Amino acid sequence: MQEQVISDLTQALINLDIDLVKNIFKASLSPNSSEFSGNERILIESQKRIGDLWETGDVALSQVYMAGMLCNDILDEFLPNNFTNQTKKGPIYVVVLEDYHFLGAKMLISILKLSGYNVIDYGIGVSVENLVQYVQRDRCEILMISTLMLHSALKIELLIKKLKDLQLKTRVIVGGAPFNIDPKLWLKVGANATASTASKSIPIVEKFLEEQQ
Template sequence: MRPDHLEPAGSSSSPTGDLEEALLSVDVLRAGRIIRESSAASTPISCIETLVVPVLEKIGKDWEEGRVALSQIYMSGRVCEDVIDTMLPAGSPDRMPHPKMAIAVLEDHHTLGKRIVLALLRAGGYEVTDYGSGVTVDGLVESTVRDLVEILLISTLMLPAALRAKEAIARIKEAMPETRVIVGGAPFRFDPDLWRESGADAVGHSASDTLAAVRAMTEAA
């Protein structure tokens, strides 16, 4: 088991190292200052792409390897999300509203994984519609088609929901073949082939995986 909190490895002299240390220590004021100073020296989007996202991706990978706690990756995403929201409020022309993205937990109400992914995506400057948890297949299909979603993220906790994702994805792609779908959750970690069988375009085994998949899809769009 991972501990509830791990101490940062030590001080560093680079902006990325400084921000990582501040986030892992949940030093909100210091993290905010580092991000704002970087933004002032360039642009908010440049700051996000060259500082915030790489640091969040590194923290995510460190969590996968047991070097940081789940609470730290979650709080890192939330702190960055809050700072970015003050720099790029919702609807800001400097945010990345395209491709149009949405996220949902299918037929379940365990939302921690979704909250972490959503925080990292929003901290990365993306606009993401949150469809919430306990979403049915019919509801997910209806919302995705109505909103013309281009990248849909589906989170599941239990195998039955993961199997139901196949139906949802098939119906969505029948209506909108260009929609890309990223799935994630325990069933897809246990069965490495399940995401392909579901018809998804990618799988995110962690928040950093998902962020990387979104970035790749966005760059390819």
């Protein structure tokens, strides 16, 4: 069932058939809007398949780009933005480090907000130097970093070294494709944790916050 949804969505995204994309996504949406994890997998998998088709030369980069933009529209339309479940835990800081792939971070921010966290978004394409300044200024306790390109992911090691040199005790949670491809990469860059999807990171955030109390 989910396989059929993923393959239909992939094809509709490649064809840039916005109405079909929305219909497929809407039909698969859980009636409980706080349970986004099923749809999260559908979006990630269809984007991944389009990326694979690009690698084999079967779709153009422009199609990958437009498929990404359509997913962005879906997230804007379907992720609830009247977050009623606001217990204001946190704050949790989120950034896309030296990278402009923002769909994963966008999902992460929505899911954190849906789970009742106060989220501070440092934005996309942030450099290591700027991020160190922000973390030092805000004394971040929990920082969540998204990177989709390996060279951006590897820069996290330098970032963590700089934070340690400043004796900051920030807990760093990392995620994105490079960490899913190499399950030990989070340890190599010195992060405190990783999760393969945004939803799976929620228990980790919860645990880190509890440990701080």
